[in-house]
Structure formats: C-alpha cells, structure tokens
C-alpha cells in the first residue's frame with residue numbers, strides 16, 4: 061500500500077497537482093508547455109467532458125473525430141514533467157482508494173506538442189521535428205533506479221566524449237521515442253530528429269545575456285556531433301523526462317515540435333501561433349486517422 065505522504069489525494073478524490081480523477085484520462089494524452097495551447101487544441105473537439113485547472117496544469121478531455129483525447133499543459137521544464145507523468149501513471153495504474161498498484165497496467169499514448177529551437181543550419185524556423193531520441197541535460201532520470209536499462213548508454217558515452225563534457229554539468233541521459241507513436245505520426249513534411257531537453261532557456265541552451273556560460277563552444281560541438289545516422293536537431297525543455305519516465309513506467313511517448321528559433325543561424329519567430337495551429341491539426345488528424 062502506498063502511503064498518503066507519497067501519493068497525495070485531494071478531498072474530492074482527485075490527484076494532488078493535476079486535480080484529475082482516474083475516469084477523466086483518455087488513452088491519448090497530449091502534453092503542451094503553454095496553458096493557452098490547451099484551449100487552442102480543445103477548440104477542435106466536438107464535445108468537451110470537463111476543463112480543470114490547478115497552478116499551471118490546465119486539463120481537458122474531449123472528442124476529435126470519434127477519438128477521446130486528454131490535453132494537459134505541463135508548464136515549463138522537466139521538474140513539472142516529473143509531476144505530470146507520475147500523476148498520470150498513478151491515475152491509471154494505482155487504485156486511488158486502496159492505494160494498491162493495479163495488477164493489470166494501462167499504457168497511455170503520450171504525445172508532446174511543443175515549440176523548440178533548431179540546432180542545424182539546414183532546419184529552418186517553422187519546420188516540424190519528431191524526436192526519435194531525447195538527450196536529457198536536466199538530470200531528472202538519474203534519480204530513478206534502472207534508468208540504465210532504458211537508456212542508450214553508448215550514445216551517451218560518445219556524446220560526452222565528443223563534447224568533452226564539462227565535469228560540473230549533470231550527466232546527460234538518452235532515451236528513444238515510442239516506435240508505435242513514431243509510425244503513427246511520421247510524415248514527409250516532418251523531419252526526424254534528436255532533441256536536447258535543457259534545464260533552462262538561457263545558459264543551458266547557450267544563450268548569454270549578462271552571464272557568461274561555462275562552455276561557450278558547447279553548441280558548436282553539439283551541431284557537429286554524429287552517432288550512426290543521428291544528428292542533434294533541436295533544443296527544448298521537457299522531452300527527455302517524458303521519454304525516460306514513460307519508458308520506465310510502460311507508456312508510449314513521442315514529441316513533435318515546431319521550430320520557432322534556430323540556435324545556430326540565430327533566428328527567431330515570435331509570431332509562431334499560426335504555424336502551431338497547423339501542427340495541432342496535423343497531430344489531431346494523425347491520431348484520429
């Protein structure tokens with residue numbers, strides 16, 4: 061039995077941060093960083109079962125072309141992903157009344173739709189990237205046992221050697237996306253990629269305002285890194301933890317991003333919302349196809 065100090069349930073039976081109940085979770089769960097993106101996605105639903113908000117976590121479940129879909133905003137960062145993915149898993153795989161882990165597990169299809177900064181000069185702003193692998197600069201997965209069983213350790217070592225990884229930085233971890241969700245979403249208009257999830261938007265992605273960074277050459281080394289057929293394509297801030305926790309817990313996970321900036325050519329598009337609208341429609345149609 062899981063103690064109430066470890067799994068906190070609110071008085072109304074909902075889970076601590078998300079304020080959701082087990083029956084409210086669809087098999088397809090879309091995760092987005094920006095709370096306003098939840099409304100944008102829900103605008104495509106033919107009916108909406110509920111909309112709930114606590115802190116930065118806005119959730120709604122509805123139907124798109126006969127497919128039941130839950131959308132949740134995670135806010136920014138892998139620390140929030142620790143909350144969202146663990147609570148989602150508890151909602152479907154732990155009996156919240158008896159506090160026992162269920163014998164038969166449910167596997168969710170978790171798809172993150174995000175914005176991102178490109179890392180290769182030939183990847184223009186407004187492109188879509190599907191993350192085949194995530195590289196976590198955030199360190200979250202290193203806290204969990206058995207993380208080595210679901211990580212690409214050879215990729216990690218090659219990456220650390222190539223970048224001459226600075227000793228003060230957290231050990232990076234590398235986890236693959238779900239093959240099942242990749243098959244569902246892959247498309248000629250989407251580029252396959254390898255995505256770094258950084259624990260910050262500024263220094264951890266090589267942005268210098270007033271503070272110098274510990275390894276100013278890191279982005280150049282990232283751009284020139286090759287491993288088999290893989291090259292690193294983009295930076296964002298959540299994918300690694302979604303892939304890592306989902307792999308450990310038995311859920312399918314995939315991230316698709318709109319590039320709104322390019323870290324190498326130093327471009328950025330702050331008016332990206334029409335492109336995000338198109339990406340949302342693209343993902344919904346793939347899920348419901």
Ligand SMILES: O=P(O)(O)O[C@H]1O[C@H](CO)[C@@H](O)[C@H]1O
Nearest residue numbers: 092093094136174175296297
């Ligand atoms: O657009 P979202 O999904 O928030 O994703 C990206 O944008 C935020 C940073 O601006 C980070 O969350 C990053 O991962």
Ligand SMILES: O=c1cc[nH]c(=O)[nH]1
Nearest residue numbers: 175176177296297321
């Ligand atoms: O450069 C970018 C753009 C969006 N999100 C990020 O994390 N980085």
